Amino acid sequence: MEQRVLLCDTTLRDGEQAPGVAFGLPEKEKIARALADAGIDELEVGVPAMGKAETRIISKLVALHLPVRLITWNRAVLSDLQASYRTRVEGVGISIPTSDQQIKHKIKKNRAWVLEQMGHCVHNAKKEVGYLVLGLEDASRADPAFLAEILAEAQKLGVDRVRFADTLGILDPLKVFFTRQDLVKISGVPLEFHAHNDFGMATANSLAAVQAGFQALSVTVGGLGERTGNAPLEEVAVALKYCLNQSVRFDLKRLNSICSMVSLATDRLIPRAKPVIGEDVFTHTSSIHIDGIQKDFANYQTFPPESVGRQHSTSFGKYSGIKTILRLLKSKGIDFDQETMDKLFITILHQTQRRKKPMNEDDIMRIVGDAC
Incomplete structure (x- = not known):
């Protein structure tokens, strides 16, 4: 039986790193409850090292006893971990830089120091929490030989999962699929892929990672996150089910309400036009498309809108064509001669160009009423 891919949401941590975003306790609690109720597998809920206020909020989230594992994000620093322990969180993530760029030019250390500090922190965390994620920052720019060394050490240390972070969003799906299979083959620890969206490939890279053998994916609601954001929960969850035919525990019908809440x-x-949750995603305007879905939704349907709590709709614009208008009027029991229809159609086209947005049935019927 194929193993289900875990969806690990970091909206309340990495998502909160988006410019201008700061969640208060009521918002964090509401988002955490909604995601947990919808079936998310894991929630990364913050960074306790930020201070007492953050620690207090995380502690209150832990006290909710939600039916989902909560973890925190930490540097490979004992003081960070001690702040996490005080929240009584179930799991911790320990992040280490893995590229020579960051090791040399950010923390001013060397590879040996990274391995030593990793071991020291993991040993400490294993005594205090029940679940441990080792995060490999900037792994997409790291030396594959060093990544292999880290993975071997992580297995010896008893790490529960290793997070491969494409921190700068520089990978592409083919590179993910063809080059990261080697990591999967040598890793004795489940791997998670953490995608950033700098080149608009976070969702595609996440799916490629699953096809390469990764067992968990980092996501955020609406793709919220640093710079251009992270892999969007709604896109990844739906694509897992309808592109890769993967089993998804998350209730897809909850996506719109959760995304609206975070918005x-x-x-x-x-x-x-945001995939899955955008207002226009299931709206058809072209006369060819409208005719096609009326004959069979599968003609222009990527996945059933009902599966995410939506439905097909039509709007009227430049490419709707006179047949679309005739079909609407016929459904309302209205019949005009050809001359009136031609004038009506021209009026509708002018209105559409003036409004710069699609028109719905009510808009059309108002124009018809004015013409009568």
Whole structure:
């Protein structure tokens, strides 16, 4: 039986690193409850080392006893881990830089120091928490030989999962699939892929990672996150099910309400054409498409909109064609002669160009009413 891919949400940690985003306790609690109720596998809920206020919020989330594993993010520093322990969180993530660029030019250390500090922190964490994720920062730019060394050491130390982070979002799907299979083959620890979206490939890279053998994926609601954001939960979850035919525990019908909740909390509008959750995703305007879905939804349906709590709809624009208008009027029991229909169609085209947005049935019927 094929193993289900874990969806590990980091909206409350990496998502909160998006410019201008800061969740208060009520917002964090509401988002955490919604994700847990919908069936998310894991929640990364913050960085206790940020201070007492952050630690207090995380402790209150832990006290909710949600039906999901909560973890925190930490540097490979004992003081970070001690702050996490005080929250009584179930698991911790320990992040280490793995590229020579970051080892030499960010922390001013060497590879030997990274391995030593990793071992020291993992030994300490194993005494305090029940689950441990080792995060490999900037792994996409790291020496494969060094990554192999880290993976071997992680297995010896008893790490539960290793997170491969494409921190700068520089990978592409083919590179993920063909070069990261080697890591899967040598790793005795389950691997998680943490994608960033700098080149718009976070979702595609996440799917490629699954095809390469990764067993967990980092996601955020709406793709929220640093710079261009992370792999969007809604895109990854739906694509796992309908592109890769993977079993998904997450309730896809909850995606719109959760994404709307986060949109409101961050004061960030959802783009109309945003995959899965955008207003226009299941709206058809072209007369060819409208005719096609009326004959059979499968003609222009990527996946059933009902599966995410949506439904097909039509709008009227430049390419809707006069047949689409005739079909609507016929459904309403209205019949015009050809001359009236031609004038009506021209009026609708002018209105569409003036409004710069699609028109729905009510808009059309108002124009018809004015013409009568």
